[in-house]
Amino acid sequence: MKFKDRTLNQLADMICGNFDPAQSFFEYRSSHYISRFFADADTDYQHDGSTRGKWVAETLGKILNEPQTNANLPPDSFCRVIQELMDQGNCLNEGAERQGALVLLNASLSREGFEAFYSEDKKCYLKHIGTNAVALVTPNPHRPFSVAEVKKRQQLTEYLDKCSEDDFINDILLPLFRQLGFHRVTAAGHKDKALEYGKDIWMKFGLPTQHMLYFGLQVKKGKLDSAGVSKTAAANIAEIHNQALMMLGNEVFDPEIGKKVLVDHAFIVSAGEITKAARNWLGGQLDILKRSQIMFLDRDDILNLYVVTNLPLPDAALLKLNPDEDELPF
Numbered sequence: 001m002k003f004k005d006r007t008l009n010q011l012a013d014m015i016c017g018n019f020d021p022a023q024s025f026f027e028y029r030s031s032h033y034i035s036r037f038f039a040d041a042d043t044d045y046q047h048d049g050s051t052r053g054k055w056v057a058e059t060l061g062k063i064l065n066e067p068q069t070n071a072n073l074p075p076d077s078f079c080r081v082i083q084e085l086m087d088q089g090n091c092l093n094e095g096a097e098r099q100g101a102l103v104l105l106n107a108s109l110s111r112e113g114f115e116a117f118y119s120e121d122k123k124c125y126l127k128h129i130g131t132n133a134v135a136l137v138t139p140n141p142h143r144p145f146s147v148a149e150v151k152k153r154q155q156l157t158e159y160l161d162k163c164s165e166d167d168f169i170n171d172i173l174l175p176l177f178r179q180l181g182f183h184r185v186t187a188a189g190h191k192d193k194a195l196e197y198g199k200d201i202w203m204k205f206g207l208p209t210q211h212m213l214y215f216g217l218q219v220k221k222g223k224l225d226s227a228g229v230s231k232t233a234a235a236n237i238a239e240i241h242n243q244a245l246m247m248l249g250n251e252v253f254d255p256e257i258g259k260k261v262l263v264d265h266a267f268i269v270s271a272g273e274i275t276k277a278a279r280n281w282l283g284g285q286l287d288i289l290k291r292s293q294i295m296f297l298d299r300d301d302i303l304n305l306y307v308v309t310n311l312p313l314p315d316a317a318l319l320k321l322n323p324d325e326d327e328l329p330f
Helices: 005-016 031-040 052-064 076-085 099-112 147-162 165-179 237-249 276-285 299-308
Strands: 114-118 124-128 183-187 201-206 212-220 223-225 234-236 251-254 259-262 265-270 294-297
Touching (some): 005 031, 005 052, 005 076, 031 076, 076 124, 147 165, 165 299, 212 251, 212 259, 223 237, 223 265, 294 299
Antiparallel strands (some): 114 124, 183 201, 201 212, 251 259
């Protein structure tokens, strides 16, 4: 996507705060705070000390060239920049609704066919005037990763190689699914397996119609394969299939409504690889009704989702993961 130079320069002036301080609706940002601004918008751009307005305009042009999820809407990074610029906590010389800033912003964006507006969550969104499509900043696990995100993904990979199954559940999966919008994300634990019925985690997801869908997760630390005799740290998909069927056939108690409910969908989650042969075997075992009920998440899926949702790394992943190096000298 390409914006006119005039538009980019005007947006750059808003980000830099190049206005009379007594009348400006945008705060002044020096080189340091421009770098912080783009970091807060989840980008890796840092001001190089050159002319602020020119550098910001060029950076916005680079951001607009990033991959788009919709041909009529700008990239997610650009939408995050606009949300950061229009944060109601940054109001200046006006009320928190920032009507003056909104008028100036829309005077520039309308030239490109967009309109900015505040929603009920008090965040600023962009709408394509021609189609009325709204740009929603949603996690996209298939987008290109930044250098910092690649490093974070590698740290998380090293953590998954060494953590236990309970650590994988408590440190990775529970925060991840809560961040993705699931409710009542609850781990069954491994102390009383008699009460699990194949479920390591259960949770629910609210639909816009106020209906609830219930999910159960069968979690494995190692690789899932279809070999007749699985190697150490690997599990056979047939066993997982039986546990998933148990999960779908048993109820969970939802304390919010005070009654038991059946699990609607089952997730098979692995901190390792779910081999193609295992997926094919399971697909052949499921009838047409069950195929929509059992879904997969393997290591790559978990890593990508964890990174794009911007969750902090577990404390253990930030430490040295080699136990020999971590031993105290006594």
